[in-house]
Amino acid sequence: QGYNVAVVGATGAVGQKMLETLDKKKFPIKNLSLLSSSRSAGTKINFQGIDIVVEEAKPESFEGVQIALFSAGGSVSKSLAHEAVARGAVVIDNTSAFRMDENVPLVVPEVNEEDIATHKGIIANPNCSTIQMVAALKPIQKHFGLSRIIVSTYQSVSGAGYSATKELINQSKSYLNGEEMKAEILPVKGEKKHLPIAFNALPQIDVFQENGYTFEEMKMINETKKIFHSPELSVAATCVRLPFITSHAESVYIELDKENIEVADLHKVLSEADGVVLEDNPANQEYPTPLSAAGKSDVFVGRVRKDLDNPKGFHLWIVSDNLLKGAAWNSVQIAEKLVKNNLV
Numbered sequence: 293q294g295y296n297v298a299v300v301g302a303t304g305a306v307g308q309k310m311l312e313t314l315d316k317k318k319f320p321i322k323n324l325s326l327l328s329s330s331r332s333a334g335t336k337i338n339f340q341g342i343d344i345v346v347e348e349a350k351p352e353s354f355e356g357v358q359i360a361l362f363s364a365g366g367s368v369s370k371s372l373a374h375e376a377v378a379r380g381a382v383v384i385d386n387t388s389a390f391r392m393d394e395n396v397p398l399v400v401p402e403v404n405e406e407d408i409a410t411h412k413g414i415i416a417n418p419n420c421s422t423i424q425m426v427a428a429l430k431p432i433q434k435h436f437g438l439s440r441i442i443v444s445t446y447q448s449v450s451g452a453g454y455s456a457t458k459e460l461i462n463q464s465k466s467y468l469n470g471e472e473m474k475a476e477i478l479p480v481k482g483e484k485k486h487l488p489i490a491f492n493a494l495p496q497i498d499v500f501q502e503n504g505y506t507f508e509e510m511k512m513i514n515e516t517k518k519i520f521h522s523p524e525l526s527v528a529a530t531c532v533r534l535p536f537i538t539s540h541a542e543s544v545y546i547e548l549d550k551e552n553i554e555v556a557d558l559h560k561v562l563s564e565a566d567g568v569v570l571e572d573n574p575a576n577q578e579y580p581t582p583l584s585a586a587g588k589s590d591v592f593v594g595r596v597r598k599d600l601d602n603p604k605g606f607h608l609w610i611v612s613d614n615l616l617k618g619a620a621w622n623s624v625q626i627a628e629k630l631v632k633n634n635l636v
């Protein structure tokens with residue numbers, strides 16, 4: 293009983309959350325292989341009371357593996373995902389390597405679970421900021437139709453990995469001690485220029501594209517259309533990094549297809565939706581925040597209100613833990629659906 297599972301990128305921020313989530317959700321595991329780049333190989337990680345040595349990920353590491361969760365960066369996925377599939381594994385890939393590949397389903401189970409069955413070996417896990425937005429908008433789209441989305445994000449540093457989190461903490465200490473802040477990672481590791489994130493806001497997540505949008509913004513735009521199977525949906529995004537550690541928050545403006553919809557109608561469908569928690573009571577100052585969502589699997593929605601000019605327009609505030617529903621939990625949830633539907 294149980295499956296042979298591999299976690300690729302086991303020592304990273306998402307990899308660690310994948311292990312925590314596999315344990316917490318009691319995923320049926322027969323054998324667990326922990327894999328990484330050569331740099332982290334040799335590290336020991338305790339999983340359910342057993343110390344497992346992390347091994348360097350190589351094509352032969354996937355012999356006998358049935359489910360491989362990849363989160364070690366796009367280049368590792370590009371070089372090893374097909375090797376894993378060739379050896380019989382189903383790959384759930386948490387990088388951007390295959391998301392827009394038309395042969396690869398891009399899945400948020402609450403939105404398009406049925407796409408899992410079309411997999412040819414690889415299933416892509418969307419970008420964290422996309423996942424929480426589409427999970428919250430799905431019930432609205434289903435009941436009232438959706439023609440336009442304009443989103444501005446407020447994203448935590450953990451989305452850029454451990455090194456960015458450490459950078460925020462070190463810069464905060466420097467700032468409070470009156471010392472100069474060292475910026476070496478953000479906004480983008482490897483870019484020509486770095487800027488302090490502590491006590492700041494950076495309107496750049498990932499590299500700029502020729503059209504003036506960043507790659508993170510284009511991921512939100514293209515992935516949302518693919519997940520909703522709706523190329524005609526208008527989507528615009530502005531992605532901003534802020535100095536907190538966990539969860540992404542999003543201010544989202546939407547336009548519905550249907551007329552005469554009220555906030556109460558949106559509240560009803562949101563409160564009934566799987567994986568979504570409505571926290572919206574302005575009279576009591578109730579709304580989700582990055583801190584209140586951290587460590588939880590759900591997507592939280594608050595501040596639902598009607599646009600003052602467009603009768604089909606609404607504004608919402610969507611918050612979720614970027615490492616859980618935005619990454620590890622969504623991946624493990626896909627694995628659960630694979631198992632439930634005998635698709636491994």
Ligand code: 11C
Nearest residue numbers: 386388419420447451452
């Ligand atoms: C961030 N959203 O917050 C990014 C991290 O494509 O899976 C996730 C990158 C990805 O920086």
